[in-house]
């Protein structure tokens with residue numbers, strides 16, 4: 681059974697058609713990337729799969745559970761990291777991870793294991809004992825990624841995991857995700873604007889523009905199909921100028 685099954689998903693925000701019927705599935709243990717320009721519908725897709733938004737049409741299942749009808753079940757097996765997330769600034773990083781671990785598990789031993797894993801995944805060392813308010817953007821993002829992964833979800837949904845970070849922080853975050861995915865067999869769905877990032881991380885990618893999936897395949901399949909050297913070239917050929925067309929209302 682697929683870990684994620686999305687069928688003809690549609691989402692309207694009033695007159696704005698953010699998703700116009702997208703379908704894809706993700707196998708267990710796969711790292712799947714949604715790439716596309718601003719406004720393509722990436723965050724909307726991730727929010728629907730995280731049960732934060734209801735679709736206008738179509739359906740989505742995670743590990744066999746419908747994201748609308750069985751939202752509670754879905755929430756138990758996913759971790760979602762929004763694009764613009766914050767941590768409690770008055771806590772230290774360590775206290776934040778500890779708080780989240782206790783929230784997730786009533787079992788002391790399990791909470792302790794989560795915390796240990798979170799500490800390791802964050803890579804923040806001694807700085808974990810400083811207040812989150814003193815952290816750089818990169819450090820905060822590392823803490824949040826650690827929080828999302830330490831619970832070992834069946835599916836980790838990460839919106840722009842390394843966006844806006846410098847090369848070193850972005851590199852470290854990508855390494856953490858890849859290592860974690862390979863060792864723990866966790867399924868990942870992530871979004872990105874960064875073609876290099878998805879090429880490095882993802883087993884398969886869906887290129888999305890204007891609320892539609894334009895291409896879907898492994899990075900190699902897509903590059904071969906377009907005779908391209910990298911995914912950026914594939915994207916520009918497959919989507920090109922269309923990528924910057926505004927998402928229209930009815931009839932668009």
Ligand SMILES: Nc1ncnc2c1ncn2[C@@H]1O[C@H](COP(=O)(O)OP(=O)(O)OP(=O)(O)O)[C@@H](O)[C@H]1O
Nearest residue numbers: 693696698716717718719720721722723724725927
């Ligand atoms: N709450 C909202 N109300 C109205 N329109 C919205 C809302 N959220 C998103 N949209 C619109 O839906 C479309 C898809 O937005 P979405 O945020 O899913 O795109 P995205 O691919 O994640 O973009 P970005 O890369 O900029 O984060 C855009 O046209 C956006 O303006």
